[in-house]
Structures are given as C-alpha cells and as structure tokens.
Amino acid sequence: MDAAVIETFEKVEDIEIRLLLEALYVRYHYDFRNYAMGSIKRRLRQAREQLGFATISAMQERLLHDETMLPTLLGYLTVQVSEMFRDPSYFKAIRDNVVPHLRTYPSLKVWIAGCSFGEEVYSLAILFREEGLEDRTIFYATDINQDALQGAEAGVYDLDRIQLFTENHRSSGGKSSLSDYYSAGYGRVTFDRTLRDRVVFSDHSLVTDAVFGEMHLISCRNVMIYFDRPLQDRAIGLFKDSLARKGFLGIGAKENLRFSAHADDFQEFVREEKIYQKGGK
C-alpha cells in the first residue's frame, strides 16, 4: 500500500478511543465523544498505563462489565485543576465592572458551570458577601463529576494551597481577610459552611443537558477548552439561552468567543478578562 492509502485508515489506537467513548456513552451516558481529541488521547494513554491495561480495548472491556471502573476512568477524563481567585484580575473585573450592574437587580442568579472542587464557587461567594450581594443571590454550581461535586460541597482544601489562595484573594481586590472564612486543622482548611447557604450543587452536563433559566452571571472558565469546536458552540448556545437579557458570561483567559457561531450574540464587556455581555451588535 502506498502512503496515501495508509493515511486514509484510522490508526488502531484512534479506533479504540472512539469505541471506548461510545461504550462510555451507551453504557453510562457520559458523553466525551466531542471532546478535543488530543487531550482525551493523552489522558486515556495515561489511564491505560497507570491502570496496567495492555490496550485501550482491554480497558473498554472492563469498563463495560465493571461499574466500579466508571469513577476511576472519569477521574482521568475530567481535569480538575483550579485555585481560589485564579487569575485575580478576572475577579477584580467582576468586582469593579460587573458588580455595579448586578447591584441594580433585586435578586440574582449566578451559575458556575464546571465547578470542579468548588474553588471558584467559594471565591464568588466571598466576593458577593464582601460586596453585600450574597443575600439576594442564588449560586448554581454544576459539574459532571460526582466526586468533584461532593468535594465542592465539603469545601475542604489542603492547607498548603492557602497561601496562594490568600495572595490571589488580595490581588483580586479582596476587602476582607481570607482567613475570616475558614478554620484550619490537621493540615487542611474547611471553608465556612454559611458560604454555601446560597449555593445549589447539581449534576449538569454542558454536553447533554438543557438550559438553566435566567442567569445574571455565568462563569465557565477553562471548561470549554476540553471541547471540540462544535461542542463549544453547543455550550455557548446553552449559555446564551440561559442568560437573562444583558447577562454576563466569563470564560478562561485564553478562551475566545471569536471562533464561535454565537459570537454575534455577545459583546465584549471587559475584553482583556474575557467577560462578555449578552446582546447582539
């Protein structure tokens, strides 16, 4: 066979990955089929190596017949990296530019989509408390990973991360001391449970689930980078339909609505922090 013919065949590993993602969807309704393939491939290779399977097909076989394999594999497939007040300038822009608009509403809904272990949930809850908006706000914190959601609800973090969280909070324009909001012990910190009085934690997939109504602010940072472009479009469409008129959408520092089919439904609000406002041009 000449090179051109070989080229048209999928590599075996690519076929295996496609089949495993299909199995994961049909058997467990987790849909990673439209995730960005480079990263999925990397993480499945990692899972295969570390779990000691000879092939990705062998891993698929186990996944189909052994339910306990599901959380293990989801742990590999969903990336859980965050910190409190990550990119402090983003939170500063929320505080300085978005909050003045939010003040004009009698009640507020905020959606943290892909909340992971809750770092951003607590960051926004603290920011809203500092700005006196907490009492009129309901926060919706969603993720597809149950372990992450439980972690988010617990609000417990390793003590060695607190220094970074504290510095971030300060440079985000924090008006209080972060230590007011947690108690430390046994190498961990536990965040004040009253911070989650206004938070609803819920299992929600941007891939397969529907609109969440009338949000004033949606924060979804470094979640859509794991999606391919059609799936990004779906998620951004979902955000558009979930936002109230003139509602705000914040995305990750290196994400962009420019390449999206919905680009014209949003306006840049704070350009350098990737904060957009719903409303056509």
Place this chain on the structure above:
Amino acid sequence: MIRSLPRAIVIGASAGALEALSVILPALPEDFRLPIFIVVHIPPDKRSVLAELFRAKCKIRVSEVEDKEPIRPSTAYFAPPDYHVLVEKDHTLALTNEEPVLFSRPSIDVLFESAADIYGPDVVAVLLTGANHDGAKGLLLIARAGGEVIVQDPETAFAAAMPQAGLDLCPDAAVLSLQGITDYLRRVG
C-alpha cells in the same frame, strides 16, 4: 527514502530560550511557509511577553496561542503560561490545564507528543537549550513516527541538560548549532 516536505515545526526551549530563539526566529523570511509551535518554560504567574517581543523582531507572524485557534502558515505560535498546547486533527490548536509534566506547564513533551500523533513523519522537532529533561520523551515519539529531530549542540548551548537528554534518547538526532538550525529551517520552510 525520500522524505515528504514537513507540514509544521515544533520547538522546545527552557533556560537560555530567549537568546536562542532570537537567533532563529528573526532569520526566517517572510515567505516561510510553515507554522511553528513553540513551548518555552515560563513561570505560571507571569504574563508572557514572548509573543510581543518577537513580533517586533520577526518577518513571520507571531502570536500567543488561544484555544481552538486555526493554524495558519508562516506563523510562530507561543504556548501561553500555565497551559499545555496540543495540535488537533482539524488544524486547530487546543489548550489544556492538565497537571504539569516534569513540573512544567506548558510542557514540551505534551506538544511534541501531539505533533507526532497529528503529523507523523511530516514534522520537524527542535530541542534547544534548557536545564531539565522536558522534551526528550516527546522528541523520541516524533523520531519514532518518522519525523525529523534536531537538538542544539549541547557543547554550545547555554544550558546543556535538555538537548543532551534529547540526544541520549535519540542518538540519531541531528546535532546542530543555532546557525545550523536556522539554515536548516530556512531550507525546509
């Protein structure tokens, strides 16, 4: 064997990167046709100034990668601090926040591995100066996929560890000076 023309170039560099890239990138002509993906180790908390800096010096386009950015020819793409860069099949660049590899995010290995997957033999990988071992494994994957692999001569590199680690894993890699690398790239691009 006749090697087909490369479709992309990947470069990894760490300590001493700025000086090394200052020899290579500004010397590439306006009609250089290939995209170049570059990972330089940068502290995660710094806003990277690399793209701005080189934009002023280069004849080719220079940009910092944004997620799902379509790949254009004649462009040098820098990985942003705190993200890995991967090449996707649909000729876009994807960013991820996956855990650091060898303490690095961006990681040279991650970029090189995905370039090996997407381009197979049609990529040139260059491992420059650096004081750690990132990039060596990725270089091996590119060599195995049939791509061209080059290391900066450890003798003349600002920091020898990284190109030496690459050479240890890929003994057949071409060992070139910065000028040699520049001349080679000008020929293939």
